[in-house]
Amino acid sequence: MNEVLLVDSVLLFLVTVCAVAIIEVRSLYAVAMLTSVYSLLMALVWTNMHSMDVAFTEAAVGGGISTILLIGTLVHTRRDEKPAKKRVHVPALLVTLLTGGALIYGTFDMPRFGDPEATIHHYRVPEMMSQTVAFVSEREGKQAPPEGYEPPPRMVPTAAPPHGHDAAHGDEAEHAAEGADHGAEGEHHEDGGHHKHPADDFNGHVPNSVTSLLAAYRGFDTMFETTVIFTAGMALILLLRRPREEESTPQEGATLRGQVILRVMTKIFIPFILVFGFYVITHGEIGPGGGFQGGVILATAFILYALIYGRNALYRIISPKTLDVLAAVGVLLYAGVGVACLALGGKFLDYAVLDKVSPGDGEALGMTLVEYGVGITVCTVMIIIFNQLAEEPAKAKAS
C-alpha cells in the first residue's frame, strides 16, 4: 500500500466520522465548528492530491469564512436543534440507498486513483501543463513532461505586422463583432481569427494552469459564479437591511473594551492578513490562489476588525454605501474586460486581443484584471453579509 493512499484513507475516515458527528450532534454551535473541521480535513485531502487551488479554497472559504457566517446566523436562531422523532421512513431510506448505490456503481467507471492511463493525463491537460514555466526552466519539484510529448510551437511576437495583415485584421474584427451580434454565426471564426498563437498558449505568462482554466477556458462560468455571489449579497441586503435611523448606536465594542490582548493582537495581525490577501489575489496566475480565496482572506481582516472594535469603527473606514458600490464594481470589472475584448475585435472574454503585440501578455493581463474583479466582489459581499447578520440583534434590542 503506498503512502498517499494510506494518508488519504485515514483522512477520509476522519471526514466520515466528522460527517456522522455533524448529523448526530444537537448543539448547532458544535455543528458549525464541525463543518469547519470537515472543510479543513477535506483541504488536507486535496493537498494530498496536489490540487493546491482547491485545497486553498476549501480552507479559506469552507474552514474560514463560512464558519464565521454560520455562527453569525446561529446568533439569530437557536442554540440547539429540535429533537427529531426517531422513526425510519422506509421510502426515504430506499431512495437514499438507491441513489447511494447508483453513485458508488458510477465510480467503477472512473479511473483508478493515481492511474497514469487516466484520460486526464492524455487529453488537453499535458498541453496546458506545458504552458507552465516548469517545463521550460525545468524547475525542481515540478512534473516532467509526459513521454513522447511535443510542446506546441512557442508563440512568435508579431511586433511589426505587415501592412496587408493589418488591413485583414481590421476586416476580421468588424466581421467578428457582427458575428457576436448574430450569436452562433461567430463560431466559424474559431480557427481563422486573429489568433496567430496556438489557442492554448499563454506564452508562459500564466504558469498556474488552474487559473488559466478558470479565468480563460471557463471564463463564463467564473463570471457567473461571481454574479451569484453578488446576487447573494444583494438578496441579503434586501431581506435584512433596515433603514438606519439612529446612526450612533453606542454599542460599539462595548463588551470588548477591556480586552487588551485581543485588541493588540488584532492590530498586529490585520496588516499581515491584508498583505497576504492582496498577494493571493495578485499572484493567482502564478501560484495557488486567486480572486475567490484572496477576497475571502481580505474580508476576514475587515470582519476581525469589526468583531473586536465594533461595527461602527468598520463603518468609519469603509461605509456600507462604499461596500455596496464596490460589490457591483467587481462584477462590472469582470464583465467590462469582456466588453473591452469585444470592442477590440475579439470575442467576449477573449483576453488575447488586449495586447496587440504579444497575445500571451494580453491573456495574462485579462486574467489578472478578472481576478481583481472577483476579489473585489467576493471581499465586499462577504463583509456585507457579515454586517447584515450582525445588524439584526442590535435593532431588535432597540425596538
Added chain:
Amino acid sequence: MEWTHTVTAVFLALGCLFSLAGSVGLLRFPDFYSRLHAAGKTDSLAQMLILGGLLFVSPDWGVSARLAIIALILFFTAPTATHAITKAARLDGLEPWTKEDSRRE
C-alpha cells in the same frame, strides 16, 4: 541515515507526544478551564516542535522561511484564541472547578 533525519524524527516524536498528552488532558480534566489549559499549552509546544523539526529537512531557504513564519504566527494566534475563549467563558459567568465541587458529587 543522515543526522538531520534523526533530529527531525526526535522532534516529531516529541511533538506527537505533547499533542497526545494534550488530547488526554482534554478528555480527562474536570472542567472547562483546565481542559482548555491542557489543550492550549500542549498545542503551542507541539506545533513548535513539529514545525521546528521539519526545518531540519526543508530542501531550501524558501521552505524554511515559510515554516518559520507559520510557527511564529501560530505561536501568537493560538494562545490568543485560547485567551479569548477563556475570557468569554469567564464573562459568561462560568465558575472554575474547585475541590468542593468534587466532594459534592
